[in-house]
Amino acid sequence: MAKMLDGPVPNGARSVSWPWYHHTLTTELTVDARKLLEQYSKILPEDVESHIYRIRDKAWGVFPWPCVGEFWFLCFGLAKHPLYHTMVLPRLKSGDSLLDLGACLGQDLRKCVFDGAPPDRLYASDLFAEYEDLSYELWRDRDTFPNHFLADDVLSDNGSFMQGNLMMNLGPGQTDMIVINMFLHLFDYSNQLKVATRILRLLSPKPGSIILGSQAGVVEPIEQPLKPPFDKTEDGRKRTIFRHSPESFIQMWEDAGKAAGVPLRPITCEFQKPEATEASAAGVDTGLEAEEKKPFTADDLFSKEPLTRPKVLVQSAPETGRLHFSVIRS
Ligand SMILES: C[S@@+](CC[C@H](N)C(=O)[O-])C[C@H]1O[C@@H](n2cnc3c(N)ncnc32)[C@H](O)[C@@H]1O
Numbered sequence: 001m002a003k004m005l006d007g008p009v010p011n012g013a014r015s016v017s018w019p020w021y022h023h024t025l026t027t028e029l030t031v032d033a034r035k036l037l038e039q040y041s042k043i044l045p046e047d048v049e050s051h052i053y054r055i056r057d058k059a060w061g062v063f064p065w066p067c068v069g070e071f072w073f074l075c076f077g078l079a080k081h082p083l084y085h086t087m088v089l090p091r092l093k094s095g096d097s098l099l100d101l102g103a104c105l106g107q108d109l110r111k112c113v114f115d116g117a118p119p120d121r122l123y124a125s126d127l128f129a130e131y132e133d134l135s136y137e138l139w140r141d142r143d144t145f146p147n148h149f150l151a152d153d154v155l156s157d158n159g160s161f162m163q164g165n166l167m168m169n170l171g172p173g174q175t176d177m178i179v180i181n182m183f184l185h186l187f188d189y190s191n192q193l194k195v196a197t198r199i200l201r202l203l204s205p206k207p208g209s210i211i212l213g214s215q216a217g218v219v220e221p222i223e224q225p226l227k228p229p230f231d232k233t234e235d236g237r238k239r240t241i242f243r244h245s246p247e248s249f250i251q252m253w254e255d256a257g258k259a260a261g262v263p264l265r266p267i268t269c270e271f272q273k274p275e276a277t278e279a280s281a282a283g284v285d286t287g288l289e290a291e292e293k294k295p296f297t298a299d300d301l302f303s304k305e306p307l308t309r310p311k312v313l314v315q316s317a318p319e320t321g322r323l324h325f326s327v328i329r330s
Pocket of ligand 1: 065067072073077101102103104105125126127128152153154155180181182183186
């Protein structure tokens, strides 16, 4: 079990009064999400909402992630990536493999299948083995979607990782495309570097193999302590996460490439264009009393107390936003 998660969730951490537990769906149930649930999962239109609430509450019982409380599993992050239509889908259709690391309820893989990708070379991995069953329950595709869920902890010690599900059942150097959506930003800097190096070990040595995804970004990179209930490691230390700017993110992958002896070029990372920004309903309905209601943002998770001074300042970029990135093996 990852140090990231065990221990720190005190009693009450699964309380539905955290602001990132949205009591009701608002704009999260997009036309695209409804289409997938009705056409791919064959759920009757009148049953779609109750189906979502039921599975979301089961997933909340596994762990109270913002991505669960806020229904991110209805948002297809991979399909919003600039390379989805031009590179990811065509390569899947011509037989490349893809691993979704930190897949949660597997929405991005289902969207690929709905968009015409063959399912047989799609893999999902997450810390929580429970998500495998919950994904099948959410997407109702137990008979058609392959049993390719590899529960694993990307933060485990080296020996355990090399003997773990990912390395033993998928294997080093076996994956052509690795998706990490809203994933690395869960960790502090040294763990991000460790995970990046491990991801490079899973990636195929073929030139053009790619790691891509999105995550929260800032203009001034910073290591920040988290607020409760995510604020402590199992041994009682303060938990921090590193928030990247495009520049610090690129630098980290250059360092990971050097450490792993993997040539990487190009590495791109930029703030998502405003016109592509999803109409997220983050925090619109927290279920709290009106005067307590305020839009929940990623900043609500962070303590204001910085641990390091900002290293980079880019005047023209927004202060916070979503980063899209791609790391290609040369
Ligand atoms: C913020 S969610 C993002 C889920 C999904 N990729 C998306 O875009 O909606 C992060 C996911 O990473 C998983 N995760 C957290 N720590 C992990 C670890 N140490 N090893 C593997 N997965 C982990 C969580 O369980 C969760 O499903």
